[in-house]
Amino acid sequence: MTVGRPRASVAAMASYRPGKSATQAADEHGLVEAMKLASNENPYPPVLPIVEAVVEAAGDVNRYGDHRATALRAALADWLKVDAERIGCGCGSVGLLQQLFLAYIDPGDEVVYPWPSFEAYPVDAAITAATAVTxxxxxxxxxxxAVAEAVTARTKLVVLANPNNPTGTVVHVRDVRSLLERVPEDVLVVVDEAYREFVTIDLGYPIHDLQPQYPNVVVLRTFSKAYGLAGLRTGYAVADPSVVGQLDKVLIPFAVNHLAQVASLAAIAADVEVREVIGRLTTERDRVVAALRSDGWGLPDAMANFVWLPMGDRSEAISREIEQRGVVVRPFPGLGIRITIGTPAENDRFLAVLAKVAGARR
Ligand SMILES: Cc1ncc(COP(=O)(O)O)c(C=O)c1O
Known part of the structure; x- marks a missing residue:
């Protein structure tokens, strides 16, 4: 029985199912232990100055944080060399994404995005009763x-994850520029750069190469992935001040919590140390890609902190077999398997398990 009258678009939605934890997988399969390479998390704890800053700030959490995250916006502006009014902060970049939908979408408005891509996009479309055009x-x-051709007079948002999740592929700013030439100025083109820091080829920078000419470009970034702060939840948007103004109207009060702000400020200050961690991860990623290719797997170049094995119909079965051997990966039924880059030992374990379960079937 349904109590109350949920909005039709919400009632029709499936409930969010977070990925399986390593402990759940171990229990389910009767294993002593398992490990998780399924949520694109950083396998390393945040660098020490960040941890120290959070520990020191923990005693202050009887107070609300600064709702506007003023110091963080200023630090981000300085870091990125843009005006502070161009920066918005949110509860993770998923928070900002939802704010964009809440601020811009009326029921029936169209949102265009390539697919497969980040699974939050259809969720936000459903929450706001948007028409998702994939x-x-x-x-x-x-x-x-094809993205440009899919834009109509009803389109309010175009969303591009760059690098894309789950494929790890990228597009260059010059191609985004050609898209912008074909999209009306009142359509926001969101470039979701959650994995930007892991990109090791020249892609150009939407913030500097596109935004001065195209005010409808919104860039989303996060401290969750490269900076290892997934559990604290800070994302930021770089956008025209009028867009930031709309986003701020729908920001839940104090959604960017105090510890998240402190950690993010410390992360900016510790950029050099963080770059070293990122370098370790991208080196590992390239090693894993090379190992998979030399084992005969076909896979696209990986530019984020995960690799994508397009296995089609075998994806679910093979993922299950990998999981039964203690490695939780992320299947996309009918499409492929996404594997997050972990520590070298974790990656070796994944490669060994994959060779065992699927080596003969590729
Ligand atoms: C493409 C993309 N954007 C955004 C996010 C969300 O990151 P955050 O932790 O900042 O909400 C993810 C996380 O998986 C992602 O894959």
Missing amino acids: VPLVDQTFDLD
């Missing part, structure tokens, strides 16, 4: 011509 990937990557 554009199939071609060769595991975006077909930006």
Whole structure:
């Protein structure tokens, strides 16, 4: 029985199912232990200056934090060399994404995004009763011509994850620029750069290469992945001040909590140390890609902190077998398996398990 009258679009939604934890997988399969490479988390704890700053600030949490995260916005502006009024902060970049939908979407408005991509996009579309217009990937990557063609007079948002989750593929700013040339100025083009810091080829920078000319470009970034702060929840948007103003109206009070702000400020100050961690992860990623290719797997170039094995119909079964051997990975039924880059030992374990369960079947 349903109590109350939920909005039809929400009632029709499936409940969010977070990925399985390592402990749950171990219990389910009767294993002594398991490990998780399924949520694109950083396997390393935050660097020491961040941890120290959080520990020191823990005694202050009887007070609300600064709702506007003023110091953090200023520090981000300084860091990115943009004006502070161009920065918005949110409860993770998923928080900002939801704010964008809440601020811009009326029921029936269209949101265009390539697919498969980040699973929050259809969720936010459903919450706001948007019409989601998905554009199939071609060769595991975006077909930006098709994205441009999918835009209609009802389109309010175009969302591009760059690098894309789950494929790890990227598009260059010059291709995003060609898309922008074909999209009306009142359509926001969101470039979700959650994994930007892991990109090791020249892609250009939407913040500097596109935003001065195209005020409708919104860039989303996060401290969750490269900076290892997934559990604290800070995301930021770089956008036209008028967009930031709308986002701020729908920001839940104090959603960027005090410890998240303190940690993010410390992360900016510790950028050099963090870059070293990122370097370790991208080196490992490239090693894993090379190992998979030399084992005969076909996979796209990986530019985030995960790799994508397009296994089609075998994805679910193979993921289950991998999990039964203690490695939780993320299946996308019918499409592929996404594996987060862990520590070298974790990655070796994954490679060994994969070779055992699927080596003969690739
Ligand atoms: C493409 C993409 N954007 C945004 C996020 C969300 O990150 P955050 O932790 O900042 O909410 C993720 C997380 O998986 C992601 O894959």
